[in-house]
Amino acid sequence: MDHLSDLVDLYEYKVEDLLQGKTPKGGKTAFLRLRRLLAETRLPGPLARRFRAADKRYRSLATPKPQAPEEPLGLDLAPPARDPSPLEGTGLYPLARKVWRLQTAREIRRRLKDLLRGHREELRLIHAFLQNLLRYKEEKAFKRDLNPARFQPQYPIPKLSDALLDLEDPKVGEALLLEFLETALDLPALLPILPEETPTYIRRFLHRLLEWEGAYNLLPKPDLLTLRQALEEARRMGATPAEMARLEERVKEAIREAKRRDLLLEEEKQRFLRAMGRVLDLLRLLPAPQGEGTWPEVPPPGTLGERMATLPLAPGRVPLGPLVLTLAQVGGEWHLGLEGEDHPLEETLVLPAGDFEVWALRQGDLLHLRLEERSSPRLFELLAQGRLLAFLLSPGEDYAHLRLLRALYSKLKGENPTLETHGPHQAARFRAAPLENLLAFARQGLEATLARLGPQDPTPLLEEAGKTLGLQAQAQALAQALKAYLARPPSWETLVGEAAVLSLGPEPVSLTLGPIVLSLRLKEDTVYVGQAGEAPRRLKDLLLYPLPQGTLVLAREGRQVAYLTLP
Numbered sequence: 001m002d003h004l005s006d007l008v009d010l011y012e013y014k015v016e017d018l019l020q021g022k023t024p025k026g027g028k029t030a031f032l033r034l035r036r037l038l039a040e041t042r043l044p045g046p047l048a049r050r051f052r053a054a055d056k057r058y059r060s061l062a063t064p065k066p067q068a069p070e071e072p073l074g075l076d077l078a079p080p081a082r083d084p085s086p087l088e089g090t091g092l093y094p095l096a097r098k099v100w101r102l103q104t105a106r107e108i109r110r111r112l113k114d115l116l117r118g119h120r121e122e123l124r125l126i127h128a129f130l131q132n133l134l135r136y137k138e139e140k141a142f143k144r145d146l147n148p149a150r151f152q153p154q155y156p157i158p159k160l161s162d163a164l165l166d167l168e169d170p171k172v173g174e175a176l177l178l179e180f181l182e183t184a185l186d187l188p189a190l191l192p193i194l195p196e197e198t199p200t201y202i203r204r205f206l207h208r209l210l211e212w213e214g215a216y217n218l219l220p221k222p223d224l225l226t227l228r229q230a231l232e233e234a235r236r237m238g239a240t241p242a243e244m245a246r247l248e249e250r251v252k253e254a255i256r257e258a259k260r261r262d263l264l265l266e267e268e269k270q271r272f273l274r275a276m277g278r279v280l281d282l283l284r285l286l287p288a289p290q291g292e293g294t295w296p297e298v299p300p301p302g303t304l305g306e307r308m309a310t311l312p313l314a315p316g317r318v319p320l321g322p323l324v325l326t327l328a329q330v331g332g333e334w335h336l337g338l339e340g341e342d343h344p345l346e347e348t349l350v351l352p353a354g355d356f357e358v359w360a361l362r363q364g365d366l367l368h369l370r371l372e373e374r375s376s377p378r379l380f381e382l383l384a385q386g387r388l389l390a391f392l393l394s395p396g397e398d399y400a401h402l403r404l405l406r407a408l409y410s411k412l413k414g415e416n417p418t419l420e421t422h423g424p425h426q427a428a429r430f431r432a433a434p435l436e437n438l439l440a441f442a443r444q445g446l447e448a449t450l451a452r453l454g455p456q457d458p459t460p461l462l463e464e465a466g467k468t469l470g471l472q473a474q475a476q477a478l479a480q481a482l483k484a485y486l487a488r489p490p491s492w493e494t495l496v497g498e499a500a501v502l503s504l505g506p507e508p509v510s511l512t513l514g515p516i517v518l519s520l521r522l523k524e525d526t527v528y529v530g531q532a533g534e535a536p537r538r539l540k541d542l543l544l545y546p547l548p549q550g551t552l553v554l555a556r557e558g559r560q561v562a563y564l565t566l567p
Contacts, residue, residue, distance in 0.1 A: 012054045092298045095368045098361045099296040121275035126180045131155040153212040196289040216268045222254035307371045321371045382555035398427035400474040407465035412452040504559045
């Protein structure tokens with residue numbers, strides 16, 4: 001009794017510190033642990049009343065206005081609701097959340113291509129997580145179970161062939177990933193955990209799910225005990241040899257089936273454990289401290305900048321970069337005008353405008369406008385592919401990397417490459433080919449090889465080919481390059497520091513690379529690249545341009561061109 005009284009005293013002192021704007025001794029984490037301990041303890045009447053009174057004062061920190069009737073003790077253990085962003089207290093958090101959602105959706109679309117390959121374990125695991133969490137949130141144990149040790153899975157991982165999911169549809173995958181990230185973002189508002197503890201909670205939740213045998217939709221395990229009992233009973237009853245042989249065969253078959261099922265269960269568990277690692281890696285997209293991202297900048301109301309503005313809703317013209325937008329109210333509804341066309345102003349509106357997108361986000365009577373470049377995922381996919389193709393077309397060791405790629409393709413087809421079929425003599429025809437033709441040849445070979453390779457590791461096959469051709473070191477280098485290309489989804493983030501993007505217009509654009517000045521000219525939907533005194537080259541969607549200091553990789557989508565220089 002005395003130690004409980006001391007704990008309540010300590011809790012009251014810590015609440016007083018918080019009310020005075022001080023950090024309680026031991027930090028916020030220790031305070032929340034003490035609060036949770038007292039809430040889960042059966043306190044005597046007087047101590048329970050003191051704790052409830054102190055706890056009510058603590059919860060009033062986030063809500064100065066009159067509160068709704070208090071929930072029963074033990075059901076409301078979450079820390080005070082607060083904006084988990086630097087915009088806390090400014091009223092701009094809802095707008096920042098909408099901007100974050102659009103930015104995250106763009107990044108998800110860049111990564112989705114890899115998640116839609118193969119058996120789509122990541123998407124299926126995320127679906128099972130969301131279904132089980134939605135059900136578990138309805139249980140009283142949810143807010144007390146922070147491990148979560150009391151969680152009992154109910155929904156298995158859906159089958160790949162589940163017609164209700166349609167996981168082949170990229171829009172379904174995008175919606176699923178967004179729901180997962182937004183659910184993770186909101187977890188600290190549902191549970192008494194710190195934001196940085198979110199990945200740990202989700203990892204434990206997924207582990208509980210994958211430890212459940214029912215998660216994998218396997219057939220029931222054979223009842224060996226019943227079969228053995230039937231065999232013993234038949235033996236006691238004096239069954240004929242033929243009947244005993246049939247029963248013994250049934251027992252043996254059941255044992256074999258149980259072993260096959262155990263092997264399949266372990267294989268499935270390992271596959272989804274690897275997928276769990278990739279699912280948890282997606283949490284890096286969350287803003288810090290839950291992930292590694294940052295909250296987008298949303299300027300205060302009344303700010304009109306070059307690329308973004310936050311304004312009260314009012315009729316008029318709004319200059320935004322090279323564009324002029326108009327706001328008008330017609331029949332009680334607000335409309336946003338762009339290039340002579342009016343659009344109903346919903347909570348989230350995305351409008352294409354040449355090489356840009358206009359993001360219009362509304363929250364009550366407040367409007368946030370942003371001008372974003374239309375950097376499509378395809379642009380960076382092409383750039384990443386061009387970087388790998390430049391590596392393949394390096395002429396060193398008689399085009400060793402290109403010959404090894406062709407040898408890998410042969411092995412994937414079941415053939416055995418030899419020096420006669422893939423030896424140095426092939427380099428003569430590679431040198432004689434124009435660079436554009438050689439690029440198209442290497443690109444076709446790369447795409448065909450990766451299609452046959454699938455998810456398997458190229459290293460063992462390349463090592464064998466390297467020994468045959470006497471190119472062991474080059475085979476190792478190519479294996480690493482292929483694995484890096486397949487493992488890192490190409491995006492602005494994965495190419496940051498290397499890539500740059502420019503937009504083409506009616507006038508030629510100059511690109512200065514050391515002593516070389518290249519001109520990029522758009523003419524009737526065709527882009528021409530070249531320098532003074534030489535015949536320009538056509539840039540369809542991908543081009544390798546040799547420079548004295550290396551190779552320039554150019555990728556094009558519409559009027560946007562991304563480029564990087566390789567030594």
